[in-house]
Amino acid sequence: MSGLPLSLVLTLIQSKNPFPMIEPKKKQRKVLLLVNLFSAANNDTARIIDGRSAAEEIKSSIAIEVSRMKESIGKVPGLAVILVGQRRDSLAYVRNKIMACHEVGFRFSIAELPESCTEDAVCDALSNYNKDASIHGILVQLPLPQHFDEGKILNVLSLEKDVDGFHPLNIGNLAIQGREPLFIPCTAKGCIELLLSSDVEIVGKRAVVIGRSNIVGLPTFLLLQCGQCLQRHHATVSIVHAYSENPEIITREADILVAAAGVPNLVRGSWLKPGAVVLDVGINPIEDPESEHGYRLIGDVCFEEAVRIASAVTPVPGGVGPMTVAMLLLNTLEAAKRALCFT
């Protein structure tokens, strides 16, 4: 299905569901199972944090909530995506979101715009979704083409529908102790959920976040350091980035490492403190003539080395990625409940 236009993917899924989702998932599960077995067979290797199954659990409970909502008020949460251009990674991410919405019973809408479109065209699409009462969450698939003013466009997005949590008011409220954002950015939220569901102690621990992007590094730092009202995490957090001197020495201090640099295999085994918990946010395509599409995805962490040093590690794919999508669904469900006054 990966070669089809997204609007067609959407139509096919919503009309006939001709591509049962079970197949690819079964295949992925098998790989993960093998890793887990290997891990279990050898005490010197890390526990594999299975983001896919954690995400499935969350999606199951969301699906139940959606059914309850539909039965009770005849409505379901709606998510809209604005996609500008045809970046291969963006297409893949949007495709995952379409499928996830379908799985849990959300309404999904997409506005696909050519890379040559104007900022006004993007803002118009956003305004339409802002007004659309059947849409409770909107996201602009980032990155936008270089000539766009990302800030200006995101300013148009209704705060109540900002399910990515990237609006500056959301980020400000995330950063300020004692305030609560309407939405927590999905990858950061997914990382914390993985730590919590894996019973990793966070309070007082040293955490290092590699990468200081607005969408992952910064919010992950903020969450680890403070958390939100009901979940206070209190880690001692450092951010490592491209300008950091001796990044491997700083990284080796981490009890909890979140790698979000976007550099394949940046973090080697020698960068890790023995027993560290490693969350690998990187999703980097590398050429692989043997794979179906000529490439495969690897993380920012050299997985084969990390499993021998860390106490727990997320795989790529199947780690943080599925959790990001699950958190997006969760944020959209929250947005819908809020908008529809459904408890």
Added chain:
Amino acid sequence: MSGLPLSLVLTLIQSKNPFPMIEPKKKQRKVLLLVNLFSAANNDTARIIDGRSAAEEIKSSIAIEVSRMKESIGKVPGLAVILVGQRRDSLAYVRNKIMACHEVGFRFSIAELPESCTEDAVCDALSNYNKDASIHGILVQLPLPQHFDEGKILNVLSLEKDVDGFHPLNIGNLAIQGREPLFIPCTAKGCIELLLSSDVEIVGKRAVVIGRSNIVGLPTFLLLQCGQCLQRHHATVSIVHAYSENPEIITREADILVAAAGVPNLVRGSWLKPGAVVLDVGINPIEDPESEHGYRLIGDVCFEEAVRIASAVTPVPGGVGPMTVAMLLLNTLEAAKRALCFT
């Protein structure tokens, strides 16, 4: 003058200026000079970063700008403070602000409310200043009494007059790379200015901020880590706080240390990396029967020990404190220029 009600201080200053500012300043300068001489006489001791003289320089250039504005358009920047209750430290801070405004030729207004007043009364005072065209900057002196909802009150403050930079939209825009806040919180901005004016290299260096308050720790972290559009700082920053395990070990990694914990003498010499640059934000009153008011102010850093280990250190008082006030004036000048379209 410290025992007088603030409104009276203001009236006295604005009418007759009966208390020449030169006296206390001369006294403080003398102390600082002694420290500097001591530093110069012994190469093993740290350079003292003289925040008072850096602040004086900034205030001089602000005063020149104010004169230019007055001559050109017949207007001057106006700052308003809302003070609830009678906390001793708040009174002292507000007094400093009144005097600083007077020095540079700003209009100053204060709304003094009793601790027993309602949130609505505070919001009304804020709304009045929001509408007052002669006021370009407003600040609510924090902390507010415990029963107040600080967030709710600060939400009323006009973003264009938020010269403290504490509005969540300002903090969000400070946090997000590629965006710019209207105002940078004063103490954080003052710390960076002190580093820059002392020719301290920041890029790639390890910085530790002790304390994660909304008003100092968090914005200082954000500025050190990223900076703003024209000033990119790129330090590798860690935040240490009350839950941090082994804070002394982490602090000892810092090339640049910003101590903002509010704990007198928390940071001992053994916590410092030899040659570190130390900015002490703490202003802690401790009992001192020999001093005029029965107490004196000390920092979060044990100064006597720090001067033997650090390469540079700010004194308390006379370090970061005066810079905070200077930055408040600078923010207010910016706000006035923006509001009056004066360049």
